Amino acid sequence: MKNIFAAKLLIALPILIFIFIAGGCGKSEKLPNIILISIDTLRADHLSCYGYKKKTTPMIDLLAEKGVRFSKAYSTSPWTLPSHASMFTGLYPTKHNAVEENFAIEKKAAMLAQRFQDAGYATGGFVSHYYLSKDYGFDRGFDKFEMQLDDATADKMIGSASKWIRDNRKKSFFAFIHLFDVHTPYTPPLKFAKKYYPSDMAAITGSTRDVLSVVHQKDPIERRKMLRALTALYDGEIDFVDSQIAALFKKLQVFKLDKKTLIVIVSDHGEEFFEHGLMEHGFTLYDEQIHIPFIFYCPKSIAKGRVVDVPVSLVDLMPTLLDYAGLQKPTDIDGLSLLKLIEKPIKTPDGLSPMETPEQLRERVLHAHTTRQGPDRMCVLNDGIKYIYSPRFKLSYREFGPEMYNLISDQNEQENIIEKDDGALAEKYLALLLKGNMYKERKVWHVRWAGTKGESRYNGNVTTLNRIIAGYKNNVIYDTDADGKLVAREFLWKRKEGAIRFIAFGEDGENGFSMVPDPPDAKLNFFLFKENKDYPKSVHIGKIGNNPDAIPVALDGDIPRVSKELPKDGYLIWNSMEYMNANVVGQFEIGDKVQPSSEMRERLRALGYLSGN
Numbered sequence: 001m002k003n004i005f006a007a008k009l010l011i012a013l014p015i016l017i018f019i020f021i022a023g024g025c026g027k028s029e030k031l032p033n034i035i036l037i038s039i040d041t042l043r044a045d046h047l048s049c050y051g052y053k054k055k056t057t058p059m060i061d062l063l064a065e066k067g068v069r070f071s072k073a074y075s076t077s078p079w080t081l082p083s084h085a086s087m088f089t090g091l092y093p094t095k096h097n098a099v100e101e102n103f104a105i106e107k108k109a110a111m112l113a114q115r116f117q118d119a120g121y122a123t124g125g126f127v128s129h130y131y132l133s134k135d136y137g138f139d140r141g142f143d144k145f146e147m148q149l150d151d152a153t154a155d156k157m158i159g160s161a162s163k164w165i166r167d168n169r170k171k172s173f174f175a176f177i178h179l180f181d182v183h184t185p186y187t188p189p190l191k192f193a194k195k196y197y198p199s200d201m202a203a204i205t206g207s208t209r210d211v212l213s214v215v216h217q218k219d220p221i222e223r224r225k226m227l228r229a230l231t232a233l234y235d236g237e238i239d240f241v242d243s244q245i246a247a248l249f250k251k252l253q254v255f256k257l258d259k260k261t262l263i264v265i266v267s268d269h270g271e272e273f274f275e276h277g278l279m280e281h282g283f284t285l286y287d288e289q290i291h292i293p294f295i296f297y298c299p300k301s302i303a304k305g306r307v308v309d310v311p312v313s314l315v316d317l318m319p320t321l322l323d324y325a326g327l328q329k330p331t332d333i334d335g336l337s338l339l340k341l342i343e344k345p346i347k348t349p350d351g352l353s354p355m356e357t358p359e360q361l362r363e364r365v366l367h368a369h370t371t372r373q374g375p376d377r378m379c380v381l382n383d384g385i386k387y388i389y390s391p392r393f394k395l396s397y398r399e400f401g402p403e404m405y406n407l408i409s410d411q412n413e414q415e416n417i418i419e420k421d422d423g424a425l426a427e428k429y430l431a432l433l434l435k436g437n438m439y440k441e442r443k444v445w446h447v448r449w450a451g452t453k454g455e456s457r458y459n460g461n462v463t464t465l466n467r468i469i470a471g472y473k474n475n476v477i478y479d480t481d482a483d484g485k486l487v488a489r490e491f492l493w494k495r496k497e498g499a500i501r502f503i504a505f506g507e508d509g510e511n512g513f514s515m516v517p518d519p520p521d522a523k524l525n526f527f528l529f530k531e532n533k534d535y536p537k538s539v540h541i542g543k544i545g546n547n548p549d550a551i552p553v554a555l556d557g558d559i560p561r562v563s564k565e566l567p568k569d570g571y572l573i574w575n576s577m578e579y580m581n582a583n584v585v586g587q588f589e590i591g592d593k594v595q596p597s598s599e600m601r602e603r604l605r606a607l608g609y610l611s612g613n
């Protein structure tokens, strides 16, 4: 038996070798080298190759000019964890499940680096944020996985990565480099700050975080000045990162890898500068948040100087890279291979073969999703229209609800056409959004009260015979641990079977939380207090029309709004039907949980990821 098997192997081996030789960059004897560079928080329209008026990215421009640039590439989420998880799994956020701080990537999801490692690649991952740590599953498939935090500037990250590349240059390698410089705080090296900072402006004093927190309070002229200064520092960071990519490229030239290594430049999401009333990222799904750079460069295997206008998504990265390396793609993912759009044309007697866009890439529907500091919001892009689904809710200084934009005639997304639509177009796009079974309609119970910052302590119990499967907060929710000690919990996701206990200190304006009972018609009992005193008289349940005097509220259509101008004397409870992550139940049952340490929570808070006290 053994001999027969050996004979089969001998026949099979030459075929395998042939496949390996035929695939990939340079058509050399080994699998093609790949360097994936993710520049965190880099919005597409701040790169000169994407039309920015300042020359922020000379090196990346060069890679784009000699490679393939996708002009309409979209992230799957406006913040680091879910978007990078999409990059590595080819799945949309509600499928890979890493949609909040305390959820890791679904264990059964295939990971990009794992596929490369299984195929014999040397794999090196160099990351500079906790959201890309092994706690979330990002180390899966990396031989070498290095996480540097806080002060890990691009020079340090590139330094580590290029040493690893040097040591592995004789092998086929996959390197992933994550650069965090462009993210807040905007503190580029002086040379790069000076290059962009308006000469007529005094230096900004105070931390980026402090400055960001007051932008909304300024009058329009003062605000414009602040935004100019902040944008200049942001651009300085971009230029600095670009200079470090140039340094990496020089090293590749020294290693003689520059012509046969695929370099991919991508970002996880963008950054907003008050275009829609907010700063930073994570909260909205406008293009300044989800339109990202997407560039492929390799002289030996990638088309030269091509700009592709077909809309693509971060979920396409994994299947494209596997396809490029001649490796098998997982079949049950959302992404599609873009190989046909990036590969070098073949010389034919009539000239170069034209780019062929596969049928399935032409009419596709792209998705993005976030739950950052609020309920599920998601958008769908198709045929030049972006439809954003959002329940009515308030975040920071803005109210949110459903929106729809024509991205062709209104690139800056200023005119919400849902207001003019007779309902037909919105209905069509809502149907597209719901088609993938990623979202489900659920009954949500809302508990709200009016408050003043730090003033009162609200507490209570909400119990049901059934499970309460999810919740979100408007401010920090406190809970007691097993010893009865008060513990701050930013999320209401993990409640005891059938009960939520909470203690919350007042924030200015509307305070409270929302929750989803399972099943939807589960009976709920509310026990609510203020400063531990019972409050039966001022709890109002249901729509405000029933008893408008029961609680201080303002009406916005059928939706009650708590107003801080009115006496702060009780709770308002109502329910609504909302679309949300269809896997919420699954998350509670599967439970790939992540519990960041308190030190890590402080780091995340310093970066603006966690709100509250």
Ligand SMILES: [Zn+2]
Pocket (backbone or CB within 6 Å): 040, 041, 079, 080, 081, 268, 269
């Ligand atoms: Zn990010």
